[in-house]
Amino acid sequence: MDRRKFLLSSSALLLAGCGGNTDPGPHSRFEAGRKYLFEDVPVAVLAGSWRQMGRQYGAFFADGIRATYRMVAPYEDQYNRGCGRMNRDIIEEIHAAYPQGMQQFFVGMAETSGLALDQVKAANALEMILIFGSGIYPQTRCSGVSVWGDYSVDKRLVYGRNYDYTAAFAALDEHVVVTVFHPDDGSIPFAICTWAGCIYASTGINARGIFVEENDCSQHDRLASGFYATGDHYNMRTWVRDDAMLMALLAGAGSMDEADTWMRANLPVYSHNIGVADSREARCYQWNVAERVPHAPYVRQTEGLMAQTNHYFQVPQGWELAPFSEGDGASGSIPGGSIARLNNLLNIAEGRRGAIDLDGMCALMDVEIGDGGARVDGTLFQIVCQPETLRLRLTTLKRRGRWIDIPLSGLLLAKNS
Template identity: 30%
Template sequence: MESFEKGTKRREGVINIIDLHGTWREMGRQYGALMASEMKHICERAITEKLVNENGLNIDNLKDRAAKFYANYPFRFKEILRGMSETSEMSLEQIQLVNAVELLAATAHDLPQCTGIAAWSDYVSDTLVYGRNYDYLPWFKELSHDIVIACYHPADGSLSTATMGYAGEIYVVNGMNEKGIYLELNNGMPSGGALWYDSRVPSVAALFQFLLDGASLDEIESFFQTTKANFAYIIGVSDGQTARCYEWPVFEVKRRESHSRQGLTVLSNHFTEFSWGLPRPEDKTNWLTRSRRQNLLTLAKHFKGTIDSKTMMKMMDTRIEDLGATTDMTVYQMVVVPERFQLWFKIPDTQEWTEIDMKAILKPREE
């Protein structure tokens, strides 16, 4: 166990787990000191070697894009990043590059894809279980040792919130708060188009705010209704009892209604809420978004009534060739039982399913 000021760090296999306490600046200082080596590795391996040296991208252009991403961050999240630069021996410019690494690595064809599935009610043997694949460029597997579960315990009274992703990313593509609300993001470009607004708060930062401020699914829903996305996304949100899916292009948001399958929702990369009136996207040019969704629907139907965390892990382990959803682009995976604050994390080719006790990390306050 390492510690710095009020923060601590430990590992479960290669997964880093950091526990941060205090003001936003203090939590940033703890993050920077505890995760410096992992952030430097991302800066050197991903930004310098991969994007600049191998892919020929211009470093000034990358710095400019990273600064634009940071520009509309809420003040409290900027404080985290400023705190990180105080203790990590990295400049704020480098910290901004690491924070934006997934965005900078993205091109029109190579965006994080991802698949999510939530099962409850008649589909499960006991209580709601959520499965999640995070899919990205295969070379991100070189950053497997830089994956972190970062838990923030803010002194301002916000809800304790844990984010899961790569070191130095101060936003939510996967997260859980002390009320047991789990949230995950998928790219919605095949249906919502490729418009990107630099003039809006990045949606991934807004989702971090949602978890810090939202104590129920209804509250989180009101945040979706209030907030415009800066890019097209599909978001899965669940508590211990039920899950909801939000299809969130830049001009509107709709909660997907599951008419035919009560107790099951599967998210890939296209909108399926029929009121959009959209055709289904072509599968091959859109990362097999329809195949991945259909395969998980079929697996869930097959296991209906018996799905629990073990079965869900088996479903998430099923490769697309074997009629599952996992591909060579799957860089990490999760299975979550929000009601019990249980999370299992897997890094394909690096670490098998590992249970993480989120209750011990989030330390939910007494009502």
Template identity: 35%
Template sequence: MITGPHTRFEGGALYRSGKLAVLDLHGSFHAMGRQYGSLLANELQELYGLAIENYFLKEKGLSPLLMDQTAEALYAFYPKRFRDILTGMAETSGLSPGQQLRLNALELYGVLTGCSGIFAWGDFTGGGPLVAGRNYDWFDSYADFAQKLTVAVWHPDSGIPSATITFAGVVYMTTGMNAEGLFMELNNGLPSGGGLTYTNRVPAIVSLMGFLMDYKGMEPVDAAFHSTRPEFTFIINVADASKAFAYEWAPFDMKRRDGDSDGLLVATNHFVHPAWGLALQPDTGFESPLRRENLLSLGHSHRGKMDVSTMMALLDIPMDQGGATWPEEGKIRTVYQVVAVPAERSLMVKVPGYQDWTGVDLKPFFNLVKK
């Protein structure tokens, strides 16, 4: 249940759903950055200390120069509107511009791991609305960082209101939904696409945030995928109220995959579209084949009954018990989880070990109903 607003600043407001921060941001991109920085100043400073200073610099011994180079490389090709957000944040958060950029690159200081996505509609939901589930998996340290997970709802002066779900201070899209009911989630695709990386392309994670703010439905966003090349390999799962697709998105090619069955789509970290002609060994790719097969089996065994409650229950099943979720102890963890119903503009979010499933109804924030 959403509570608040707890704090207001320059047209923005901070709400809470359980321990989860929910930001309601309005105006120019610079203004929204200032609101974000002020409303979450404590969280941003705490996360910077925990992640950047204590973990990456002190515990891992990461070079400050390398960290700054990584942060600058991410920022170098940001569109101006997203640069303006980070500039505004640094004006009010208590972090310097350089520190703000370091925090923005939080997920780039290590190797990508695995994520899982499952989407059900039609016969699989018994005629109910499409329901999407996603596990966001990363290394164990990120489980602590996820205590600063934030839902930021952006209302730009020009653009579609959009919500992004990620670590505090991170300005791009790995999980999100817009006011038109377009939902996206990002999975690592390196087990199939390899380590090929381009340094002269706009980061895909930034382009995806633009897609949410610029496109109303599946047809225009499909054109955007066909017109954009990522810097390295991802699998992007996209859904609206009635269907879902997996974009197997490599720097050199892209293939859109329909559901595995009529009404069920599962994607983990390897390409599945038969046109690739690729195979992945069972013991590689962060258990990608196992997680995929487990989710397909769970989807079929719950055919006709897939709703929000069922999806949450399925995402709670650990990998060794037939699910796709990494254990709460171990080098790789399921850091956060999201269940989304695009038709209802609603989210359920969980941070394992910190915040149980909690609801975020986006309709009031998207001005679809009165707050």
């Protein structure tokens, strides 16, 4: 389909789909793909080979991909003092972390987005490249909390997730997108939430109800993450490569047992907390490099409640790693610090035990750090998910106070027609 036909299709479907947000109909189509708008959040449902899905993605999100690339472009050929390497080499390393089939997605993106292949690969490396070219919020990093059993309404598991980063990323607020993949290679359909042009599973869920979210732990295990100086640079490892790997988990894990097998068999290059959940339980995988032996088992605070921020709250036996401390090394009283945010999430959930559902989790995630919550100045977007029903709610920095309901069930379980 040429560009003119795509635009005509978009206009006709927009008129046909104005009746409401619960089942709005597709806003536009391109080849086998569909794009929806849930309020003002764009959701693409892609189908076919990885290259075909890349073509659909590039057509739907061309403006957003180009906006992402424009933020990366000034640094694309510069020396990265965070990693001690050229940014172009980092871009290629991230791309090489994808399985060969998934790499074809970027070929398809280049065919329809108006960008060259090297440029879409650079856009995908946004987080690794931009963070060292911009200032960091003083109160930042990611966090997550999940409740189920006695802690939730009807014992249904609900998961809340804050995605925290640097001030520069706020410019991409309107380009936070949800993408649903229906690969034709036998993979499980899955969805991710990222900025347009960023194709990895820092937050995602698949059609079997396996939810995944990633949190940085470089402040705790600086050696494993490369967060130490050598000459004119740090030695940071390419953590976005690990988020790319998590797409393979979503595409292949149909149960928590299969997710557990995958997490133990696939080790990262960087230190993370990975939240994994289904309809019955949530786990925090203290995911770390191969040099950490034995590989960390999953942990949680108690049955029915799990929260994680940016440190290993239970240091596994065999790890030569001191317990995490902030400031005075005892109370962890730094505003917005990892310990403070973890304790706040646990305290709020404990205080609302038995009363947390989707609405309740949204209310919990709305609480600011100064009011005893975990949302900070650098919280760029937030997600609440109920894996059993495949319901997802999203808000962003510029949409605070307004949670958008995205009914993923129909989009994940039914192929485009």
